[in-house]
Amino acid sequence: MTISLYAFGGGQMVEAIIRAALKNKALAPETTFVTDINEQRVTYLQQKYNITAAVTTTQALQQAEIILLGVRPQDDWNAILKTIVKENPRAQVISIIAGVTLQQLAAATKVQLALTRIIPNTLTETGFGYSGVTRSARANQKIIEPFLTSFGKVDYIPEEQLDIYTGYGVAGPNYVYNFFIALTNAGVLGGLSRKQANAVALENLKGAARMLEISGKHPYELLDINNSAGGVGIAAQHELDASDFAAGVQNAVLAAIQRTTDLGGKH
Numbered sequence: 627m628t629i630s631l632y633a634f635g636g637g638q639m640v641e642a643i644i645r646a647a648l649k650n651k652a653l654a655p656e657t658t659f660v661t662d663i664n665e666q667r668v669t670y671l672q673q674k675y676n677i678t679a680a681v682t683t684t685q686a687l688q689q690a691e692i693i694l695l696g697v698r699p700q701d702d703w704n705a706i707l708k709t710i711v712k713e714n715p716r717a718q719v720i721s722i723i724a725g726v727t728l729q730q731l732a733a734a735t736k737v738q739l740a741l742t743r744i745i746p747n748t749l750t751e752t753g754f755g756y757s758g759v760t761r762s763a764r765a766n767q768k769i770i771e772p773f774l775t776s777f778g779k780v781d782y783i784p785e786e787q788l789d790i791y792t793g794y795g796v797a798g799p800n801y802v803y804n805f806f807i808a809l810t811n812a813g814v815l816g817g818l819s820r821k822q823a824n825a826v827a828l829e830n831l832k833g834a835a836r837m838l839e840i841s842g843k844h845p846y847e848l849l850d851i852n853n854s855a856g857g858v859g860i861a862a863q864h865e866l867d868a869s870d871f872a873a874g875v876q877n878a879v880l881a882a883i884q885r886t887t888d889l890g891g892k893h
């Protein structure tokens with residue numbers, strides 16, 4: 627069964643959500659509406675997904691079962707919330723805005739909305755990737771859950787963990803993409819073609835993830851299997867241990883968490 631949706635902001639994340647939810651039949655094109663201050667985005671979404679991506683469609687907003695707040699923390703979500711209170715205060719309102727708390731969202735209106743805060747992952751179409759989710763007391767899990775699970779796995783977490791989830795989990799693919807680039811460049815540096823290096827790295831990435839999943843072994847145990855005495859693997863391990871590799875990744879995650887909190891705190 628599909629649910630009607632009205633999204634404010636039609637950027638990268640909303641597009642990724644809609645693409646997966648339409649594909650998984652949680653949304654139907656005729657009851658999916660997106661509004662964006664950027665008219666080119668509206669036209670693009672309309673043409674690509676056959677949805678009604680209109681600049682103003684008050685009736686659609688009034689009838690939407692779920693309203694998605696898809697703008698950035700720096701955008702005027704206060705004004706959007708006021709519009710929702712005026713047009714459809716009974717809808718389930720889902721905010722994907724990084725860092726902005728339920729309390730901050732609630733403070734923007736006098737009426738208590740059925741608010742849920744989620745931090746979705748751009749891996750929407752893969753079936754992988756967790757959304758961190760925190761519901762307010764008025765949110766209706768039965769209504770929102772089929773929609774949420776149509777674009778990823780759902781992890782209900784305390785709100786104080788959402789910023790950590792954002793910097794670590796949702797920005798998570800960024801760290802993996804960076805590792806992939808570093809690794810494939812190493813293959814090319816060693817003398818493989820770009821095509822070969824990409825193919826080998828992708829298989830290793832998928833295979834190593836699967837090994838971690840099915841073996842139940844700690845990664846140190848898996849490293850033991852790969853490192854023979856006085857051999858190749860341990861020579862590489864020595865260089866990695868002497869480098870800033872681990873600290874670099876950890877500092878990047880901590881910076882992302884801090885940035886999430888800072889962005890929310892600005893409001």
Ligand SMILES: NC(=O)C1=CN([C@@H]2O[C@H](COP(=O)(O)OP(=O)(O)OC[C@H]3O[C@@H](n4cnc5c(N)ncnc54)[C@H](OP(=O)(O)O)[C@@H]3O)[C@@H](O)[C@H]2O)C=CC1
Nearest residue numbers: 635637638639662663664696697698699701722723724746
């Ligand atoms: N990308 C990601 O991986 C993730 C993003 N998020 C969250 O999703 C939200 C959107 O991020 P993302 O999609 O990457 O950003 P984008 O910049 O791609 O999208 C935001 C869109 O909203 C538009 N916009 C701004 N103000 C308004 C308004 N008042 N009414 C309607 N539209 C408006 C912007 O237009 P214009 O550009 O012209 O200002 C832009 O098209 C953010 O809050 C972010 O924290 C959460 C999890 C992951």
Ligand SMILES: O=C(O)[C@@H]1CCC=N1
Nearest residue numbers: 724792793796797798
């Ligand atoms: O960069 C961003 O703002 C989004 C939020 C978390 C990951 N990407």
